Amino acid sequence: MTNAPASQGGLREVTRRAVQAEIAGRAMELFLEQGFDETTVDQVAAAVGMSGRSVFRYFATKEDMVLGDMLQIGHALAAALQARPAEESPWEALRRALDEPLAALKSDGGKALARATMLATTPALRAAAQQKHTQWEELLLPYVVQRMTGPAATRELRAHAIVSAALSCLDVAVEIWTKSGGTKALDTLLDTAIQAVRS
Amino acid sequence: MTNAPASQGGLREVTRRAVQAEIAGRAMELFLEQGFDETTVDQVAAAVGMSGRSVFRYFATKEDMVLGDMLQIGHALAAALQARPAEESPWEALRRALDEPLAALKSDGGKALARATMLATTPALRAAAQQKHTQWEELLLPYVVQRMTGPAATRELRAHAIVSAALSCLDVAVEIWTKSGGTKALDTLLDTAIQAVRS
DNA sequence: GACAAACATGTCAGCGAATGACAAACACAG
DNA sequence: CTGTGTTTGTCATTCGCTGACATGTTTGTC
Numbered sequence: 299m300t301n302a303p304a305s306q307g308g309l310r311e312v313t314r315r316a317v318q319a320e321i322a323g324r325a326m327e328l329f330l331e332q333g334f335d336e337t338t339v340d341q342v343a344a345a346v347g348m349s350g351r352s353v354f355r356y357f358a359t360k361e362d363m364v365l366g367d368m369l370q371i372g373h374a375l376a377a378a379l380q381a382r383p384a385e386e387s388p389w390e391a392l393r394r395a396l397d398e399p400l401a402a403l404k405s406d407g408g409k410a411l412a413r414a415t416m417l418a419t420t421p422a423l424r425a426a427a428q429q430k431h432t433q434w435e436e437l438l439l440p441y442v443v444q445r446m447t448g449p450a451a452t453r454e455l456r457a458h459a460i461v462s463a464a465l466s467c468l469d470v471a472v473e474i475w476t477k478s479g480g481t482k483a484l485d486t487l488l489d490t491a492i493q494a495v496r497s
Numbered sequence: 498m499t500n501a502p503a504s505q506g507g508l509r510e511v512t513r514r515a516v517q518a519e520i521a522g523r524a525m526e527l528f529l530e531q532g533f534d535e536t537t538v539d540q541v542a543a544a545v546g547m548s549g550r551s552v553f554r555y556f557a558t559k560e561d562m563v564l565g566d567m568l569q570i571g572h573a574l575a576a577a578l579q580a581r582p583a584e585e586s587p588w589e590a591l592r593r594a595l596d597e598p599l600a601a602l603k604s605d606g607g608k609a610l611a612r613a614t615m616l617a618t619t620p621a622l623r624a625a626a627q628q629k630h631t632q633w634e635e636l637l638l639p640y641v642v643q644r645m646t647g648p649a650a651t652r653e654l655r656a657h658a659i660v661s662a663a664l665s666c667l668d669v670a671v672e673i674w675t676k677s678g679g680t681k682a683l684d685t686l687l688d689t690a691i692q693a694v695r696s
Numbered sequence: 697g698a699c700a701a702a703c704a705t706g707t708c709a710g711c712g713a714a715t716g717a718c719a720a721a722c723a724c725a726g
Numbered sequence: 727c728t729g730t731g732t733t734t735g736t737c738a739t740t741c742g743c744t745g746a747c748a749t750g751t752t753t754g755t756c
Contacts, residue, residue, distance in 0.1 A: 309752085309753090310702095310703075310704090310752080310753085314704095338740090338741065338742085339741080339742070339743090340741090348705075348706085349705070349706050349707075350742095350743095351705080351706070351707080351708095351743095351744090352704080352705055352706075354742090354743065354744080355704075355705080358743095359742080359743085360741095360742070360743090387696075389696070421628065424628070424631070425624040425625070425627065425628055426624070428624065428627045429620065429623070429624055432623070452689050452693075454673075455669065455670070455673050455686060455689055455690055455693070456689060456690065456692075456693030457693075458669045458672075458673075458690075459665065459666050459669045459670075459689075459690035459691070459693045459694050460693055460694055460696075462662075462665035462666070462668065462669055463661075463662040463665050463666065463694040465665075466658065466661035466662050466664075466665045467658050467661070467662065469661065470654065470657045470658045470661055471654070471658075473657075474653075474654050474657075487654060490651050490654055490655060490658075491654055491655065491657075491658035492658070493655075494651075494654070494655030494656075494658045494659055495658050495659055495662045495694060495695070496694070496695055496696065497586075497587075497588070497659075497695065509732080537711090537712065537713085538712080538713070538714090539712085547734075547735085548734070548735050548736075549713090549714095550714095550715090550734080550735070550736080550737095551733080551734055551735070553713085553714065553715080554733080554734080557714090558713085558714085559712095559713070559714095
């Protein structure tokens, strides 16, 4: 009546996001405190005052409490890639598209670093992150294919190889970055990695 | 004790390997028949006539029944890389070191293809395979670092990037290979992928 | 304001992977 | 045969995760 349903159940979606963020935040605290594997889902649930079952209605897996936003970032990355000028080569466009997420990591200060460190030292999280990484590849692939020249028959293969290699460079750069305690410049590391690969 | 004093005390180790192979074989049959996720460890155990608990004394995880030999291959790969002439560039040496495992895949006929297909379509296996892939990186890294020229400060970073990119190329090539049903030449796919990345 | 549909939550029950503890069966040295 | 060490089975338990059911709580409609 008086209120337009904004965006059809918009309120529900807002509260849902809020609860999700609350869970992720508390979970992150506990994980950093006592480790990811050493923290049970029920502990997280208790910390936010709900049942363990309900937590799984907000996150499909325990890992998603840490990596839940990576899919969003992937979409943002794809959008940024699509927005790059068509003249840029695949490598160039990919590198530029990574600028924004890279800056986000830097501005986030120690929080992103702590997260990256935990991610690097927890096998279960590493595995989950690599899965997201694969999703990114699928999101980015079409926009790289568009930029490919040369024989059409191998276009998909070559585009896929470039995307995968670029993300590998990102991973390596982030790894060295975390090992350095965040002192080294992440964008320089990435540039060096990419240049080395393209030697 | 998942690890072994290996070469010493041969008989025990031999029987152990034999049982391991037996389990892996039966497991593979069941997995291909009814799917990896749809097969319980107890089913595999029953098929080889032992308790579920004992199966876990031969394989640390269910995934290892499929991927158990990947670590060995990694060591073989590292040895092959080390054996390449010192004049070869990192990329060249890595490519040549991959020749043998590639040939093994080809000669194995449909078996390797079926395995690769299941691996590609089962998230849990993909994740585990990527973990082994990371182990490979660590095994190969030192021998690539040896081959690096240029500023020493970034040598590790650049070497790591190249190794990671090379294995990414391998993954992409294998993926297209499985999608093609094994018709396309795997080594050509890999060459094309590497060339594209180094553009 | 009443009512029905949609949604969120708690509770209970269960599956399957993985681990620890203990006892029995076995091989093998002396 | 006896003692030692390894392998295996059995039992119990933890933990991630899912399904089913019941109970409220919103939300939108008449």
